[in-house]
Amino acid sequence: MASTDINSTVETVFRIEQARLIAGLTRMLRDVGLAEELAQDALVTALSEWPASGVPDNPGAWLLAVAKRRAIDRLRRAKMQERKHAEIGRDLDEDRGDDVERRDAALDDDIGDDLLNLIFIACHPVLSPEARAALTLRLIAGLTISEIARAFLSTEPTIAQRITRAKKVLQESGVAYEAPRGEARVLRLASVLEVIYLIFNEGYAATAGDDLVRADLCGEARRLGRILIGVAPDEPEAFGLLALMEIQASRLKARVGADGEAIPLPEQNRAQWDRLLIRRGLEALARAEALGGADGAYALQAAIAACHAHTGRAEDTDWAHIARLYDRLGQIVPSPVIELNRAVAHSMAFGPEAGLALLAPLETEATLRGYLPLYAAKGDFLFRAGRYAEARAAFDKAAGLSRNTAERNFLLKRAAACGPARPVMR
Amino acid sequence: MRVMVMVKATKDSEQGVMPSTELLEAMGKYNEELVKAGIMLSGDGLKPSSQGKRIAFDGPKRSVIDGPFAETRELVAGYWIWEVRDMAEAVEWAKRCPNPMPGPSELEIRPFYEMADFGEAATPEIAERFDRLREDAKKR
Numbered sequence: 001m002a003s004t005d006i007n008s009t010v011e012t013v014f015r016i017e018q019a020r021l022i023a024g025l026t027r028m029l030r031d032v033g034l035a036e037e038l039a040q041d042a043l044v045t046a047l048s049e050w051p052a053s054g055v056p057d058n059p060g061a062w063l064l065a066v067a068k069r070r071a072i073d074r075l076r077r078a079k080m081q082e083r084k085h086a087e088i089g090r091d092l093d094e095d096r097g098d099d100v101e102r103r104d105a106a107l108d109d110d111i112g113d114d115l116l117n118l119i120f121i122a123c124h125p126v127l128s129p130e131a132r133a134a135l136t137l138r139l140i141a142g143l144t145i146s147e148i149a150r151a152f153l154s155t156e157p158t159i160a161q162r163i164t165r166a167k168k169v170l171q172e173s174g175v176a177y178e179a180p181r182g183e184a185r186v187l188r189l190a191s192v193l194e195v196i197y198l199i200f201n202e203g204y205a206a207t208a209g210d211d212l213v214r215a216d217l218c219g220e221a222r223r224l225g226r227i228l229i230g231v232a233p234d235e236p237e238a239f240g241l242l243a244l245m246e247i248q249a250s251r252l253k254a255r256v257g258a259d260g261e262a263i264p265l266p267e268q269n270r271a272q273w274d275r276l277l278i279r280r281g282l283e284a285l286a287r288a289e290a291l292g293g294a295d296g297a298y299a300l301q302a303a304i305a306a307c308h309a310h311t312g313r314a315e316d317t318d319w320a321h322i323a324r325l326y327d328r329l330g331q332i333v334p335s336p337v338i339e340l341n342r343a344v345a346h347s348m349a350f351g352p353e354a355g356l357a358l359l360a361p362l363e364t365e366a367t368l369r370g371y372l373p374l375y376a377a378k379g380d381f382l383f384r385a386g387r388y389a390e391a392r393a394a395f396d397k398a399a400g401l402s403r404n405t406a407e408r409n410f411l412l413k414r415a416a417a418c419g420p421a422r423p424v425m426r
Numbered sequence: 427m428r429v430m431v432m433v434k435a436t437k438d439s440e441q442g443v444m445p446s447t448e449l450l451e452a453m454g455k456y457n458e459e460l461v462k463a464g465i466m467l468s469g470d471g472l473k474p475s476s477q478g479k480r481i482a483f484d485g486p487k488r489s490v491i492d493g494p495f496a497e498t499r500e501l502v503a504g505y506w507i508w509e510v511r512d513m514a515e516a517v518e519w520a521k522r523c524p525n526p527m528p529g530p531s532e533l534e535i536r537p538f539y540e541m542a543d544f545g546e547a548a549t550p551e552i553a554e555r556f557d558r559l560r561e562d563a564k565k566r
Contacts, residue, residue: 012514016463219509226464276467276507 006051014043015142017060019227022139023114025067030177032121033167034071036139042067115140116231117179123192126173131166132195133202138163140227141220150213152202189232193241193298196224200245204252218249229284236293239284243302246281247309250274261406266314278309300329319349336365344377352384372401376411383418392418427537428467429508429516434532435501440474440494443528452524460508465519469506499532513537 018039025035042063056062122135134152137143143151149159180188203217225242232238254272257263285306288299304325311317326342339362347355359378368374379394395415402408433439445453460466472478476494495501504526510516516535525531 008514009518012512012518015511016515016518216511223464223509226466227462230462230464280467 007047009055010043010046010050013055013059014046014063017063018142019118019140020060020115021063021067023118024064025071026118026121026177027114028068029071032118032139032170034074036167038067038070038074039063041070113231115227117177119192119228119231120180120188121170121175121177123188123195124170124175125187125191126169126175127166129195129198131162131169132191133199134159134162135166136195136224137199137220140224143220147213150211151217153214189235189237192228193237196221196228197241197245197298199224200248204248215252218245218252221245222249234291236288236291237296237298239288239291240293240296240299240302243281243284243288244298244305246277246284247302247305250277250281250309259406261410265308266317270312270314273309281309282306295328295332297329297333300325300332304329317348319345323349336362336368340368340371340374340377343381347377347381347384352381355381356385370401372398375401379411379414379418383414388418391415427510427512427540429510429513429535429537431506431508431516431520432502432534432536433471433504433526434534435475435498435503436527436529436531437498438528439503440476440498440501442474442476445526446528449524449526449528453526456523459522460506460519463519465508465510465515467507467509469504471504472502474503475501 021039021042022032022035025038026032029035029038045066046059046063050056119136119140122139123132127135130152134148137148137151138145145156145160145163148154149156152159179185199217200221203215203219203221206214206217222242222245225238225245228238229235229242250273251265251268253274254268254270255263255265281302285299285302288294288296288302293299294303304322307318307322307325323342323345326338326345330338330342339358343355343358343362346358355377359374359381362368362374363378375394375398379391379398382388382391382394392415395411395418399408399411399415402411457466457469474494478493478495480491480493480495482489482491508516508519510519513535520533520535523533526533
C-alpha cells in the first residue's frame with residue numbers, strides 16, 4: 001500500500017475511534033484538554049508504526065494503551081502529588097472489563113457511559129453556545145479545526161482559540177467530571193440538545209454557493225443526535241430532536257430551486273422528499289411519545305414537521321392539528337417567533353382574520369422589530385382577507401428588509417399582485 | 427454521503443442456510459456498533475433468489491423470469507444503508523463486519539447519487555420537469 005493510502009487509512013480509523021478514546025481518557029485524567037492531547041500523541045504513534053505493522057485488529061484498544069502509557073510518562077515527569085498520582089494510576093490500571101460494575105452504576109441513576117459524559121462536558125453550560133458547538137464538533141464528531149472554521153464561515157485561528165479557551169474554562173471552573181444527576185441532568189441535557197440543534201441550523205442555513213462542509217453540518221448534527229440516543233436511550237427529548245432533524249433534513253433537496261432560490265414548503269415537490277429520513281423521523285417521534293415525551297418542545301416541533309411529512313399534497317395539510325400543536329408549543333416555550341408561526345397556522349386553519357388577530361400583539365414586540373417574516377405573513381393574511389392596499393404596504397415593507405435578491409423579487413411580485421400602489425384608506 | 431453496503435450471496439445463502447447462533451450474536455453486536463456510531467440508517471436480509479423474480483425488458487416487451495438465478499456471486503443477500511463522511515469511513519466500518527457467511531464472502535459498497543453529482547448538465551430539463559410537477563400540484 002502506498003504511504004499516502006496507509007496514512008489516510010490510519011486517519012480514518014483514528015477518526016472512528018477518537019471520541020471514545022478521548023472519552024475514556026477524560027474519565028481517567030479528569031482533564032479533557034490533556035485527554036485530547038494524548039489522543040493526538042497516540043495518532044502520531046499510529047502514523048509512524050502502522051505503516052510497517054499494519055492496522056491492529058482492535059485499533060481502539062491499541063490507541064488507548066498507547067495514550068495510557070503516555071499519560072503515565074507525563075505524570076511521572078510532572079511529579080504530580082503523590083496522592084493524585086496514585087489515584088490516577090489506579091484508574092489507569094482499571095481494565096475495561098468493569099462492564100458489570102458500570103451497568104450497575106447505570107441502573108443507579110448514573111449515566112455509566114464515558115461518551116455521554118464527554119458530550120455533557122463539551123456542552124457544559126459554563127461555555128458559550130458557539131464554544132460548545134466547536135468543542136462538540138472537535139471532540140465528538142472528530143472534525144478538524146480547519147473543517148470547523150469552514151463550516152462556521154470563520155478562520156482557523158479564531159476556532160482554535162475558541163476551543164483552547166473553552167478547554168481552559170472547563171479546567172479552571174473545576175467542572176465536575178461525574179455524570180450529572182436528577183435536575184442537573186435535565187438542564188445539562190437541554191444544553192446538549194441546544195448545541196446539536198444549533199449545529200443543524202448552521203448547516204440548514206447554508207446556501208448553494210457555500211462550502212459543502214457547511215451543508216454537511218446537518219449530517220454531522222444528525223449523526224450526533226443518533227449517537228446521543230445510543231448513549232441516552234431513555235431521554236424522550238433526544239428522540240424528539242432527532243425526529244425533528246431527520247424530518248427537516250428529508251426536505252433538503254426539495255427546498256432549493258434550480259437557481260438556488262428557496263422554495264417554500266407548500267410549493268416543494270414532495271416526490272423529492274427523502275422517504276427514508278421521514279420514516280426514521282417518524283420512528284424517532286413515536287419513540288419520544290412512547291417514552292412519555294409528546295409534550296416536549298422538540299417532540300412538538302417534530303410532530304408539526306411530521307404532520308407536513310405525512311401529507312401528500314400541500315392543500316390536504318391538517319392545519320387545525322398543526323394550529324393545536326403550536327398552541328401547546330407556545331405554552332411550553334413562549335417566544336415571539338413561535339407565536340408568529342402559530343398565527344400562520346391559525347390563518348391557514350381558521351382564516352386570515354384569525355391570523356391577523358394573533359399577529360396584532362406581535363407588531364409591538366421589540367424582538368420582532370424589522371423581522372421580515374412578520375411583514376411577509378401580515379401581507380399574506382391581508383391579501384387573503386381582500387385588504388389589498390394594506391397587503392401591498394406590508395409586502396413592500398418586507399421586501400425592503402430582505403438582503404437576498406431572490407427573496408426580494410418574490411416579495412415585490414406579491415406586492416405587485418395587490419394592484420397599483422394607492423394610499424391606504426382609513 | 428449515503429452508501430449501500432451489499433452482502434453478496436454465496437452458495438449457503440442461496441440454499442437458505444440460516445446463520446449460526448455465534449454469527450447472529452456477532453452480527454447483533456456489530457449492528458449495535460453501527461447504530462451507536464450514528465451511521466446506520468437501515469438494513470435487512472433478503473431471502474434466496476429462488477423466492478425472487480426478474481422482469482426482463484426488451485423494447486415494449488416484458489417477461490417475468492422466476493428464480494433461482496445463476497451467477498450467485500452477483501446476487502445480493504442483504505444490505506445496509508449507512509450515512510458516512512466518505513468512502514474511506516465506509517471501508518473501515520465494512521472491514522469490522524464479522525464474516526457474514528460460513529465460507530468466503532464479499533461486501534460491496536456503493537455510494538448513492540447525490541444532487542451535486544448531477545451538476546449543471548441535468549439542471550434545465552430536471553428543473554423544468556419539477557416546475558411542471560409543482561404547477562400540476564398547485565392546479566389539483
